[in-house]
Amino acid sequence: MAGVVQDVLARRAADDGALLPILHELQDRIGHVPAQAVQDIAQALNLSRAEVHGVVTYYHHFRDRPAGRHVVQICRAEACQSMGADALMAHAELRLGCPSHGTTADGEVTLEPVFCLGLCASSPALTVDGEVHARVTPRRFDALMAELRSGQ
Incomplete structure (x- = not known):
């Protein structure tokens, strides 16, 4: 290093x-x-x-320690907030068992806020390992995490 x-x-x-x-x-x-x-x-x-x-x-982008094997970033900009990003973040924290800027106990997933993914018309949005997903509901989040953890 x-x-x-x-x-x-x-x-x-x-x-x-x-x-x-x-x-x-x-x-x-x-x-x-x-x-x-x-x-x-x-x-x-x-x-x-x-x-x-x-x-x-x-800058929220920089980490002072290694991220998990996968990184989930949930948009926290105003348009996404108005469409449920706060509730989505709360759901993600609950489901993953870690806070924003945290990593799951098994080291698999790091959850981070990001400020604007440029998908304001398709909010709330998030990325999973850099892949963008729009109009994400808590149910869709759970499906994405199931896919992620199953290796698909």
């Missing part, structure tokens, strides 16, 4: 506005932004550790 961090920093640290591209690449390559990388990033960009940590924790 340290090698990946050093590789990313070596290639991107001199770029203008490098912080977000570095964080995105680390998340893409490692699956999260490791806490131990924050100091290395800060040093490479001449920022404080608090500044880097603040960006990592401000």
Whole structure:
């Protein structure tokens, strides 16, 4: 993991506005932004550790620990909220047994909020491992999770 961090920093640290591209690449390559990388990033960009940590924790997209084997993201933007996304999130938390930003006890599914999937006319929407699903009801959510857990 340290090698990946050093590789990313070596290639991107001199770029203008490098912080977000570095964080995105680390998340893409490692699956999260490791806490131990924050100091290395800060040093490479001449920022404080608090500044880097603040960006990592401000954006919901970045994780500070590995996600589960599958990632479910439920849209929390206004259009989806108006069509039942809050109830869908509550249902998902209950069914999965983990809170938003959490991972199931078996490490299989991480549940995350996301702010706008661009499917406002087809809300509420969610993604399962990047695959978009629209007009998702609690019943459809349960079916998607059954498919996911059965390996289909």
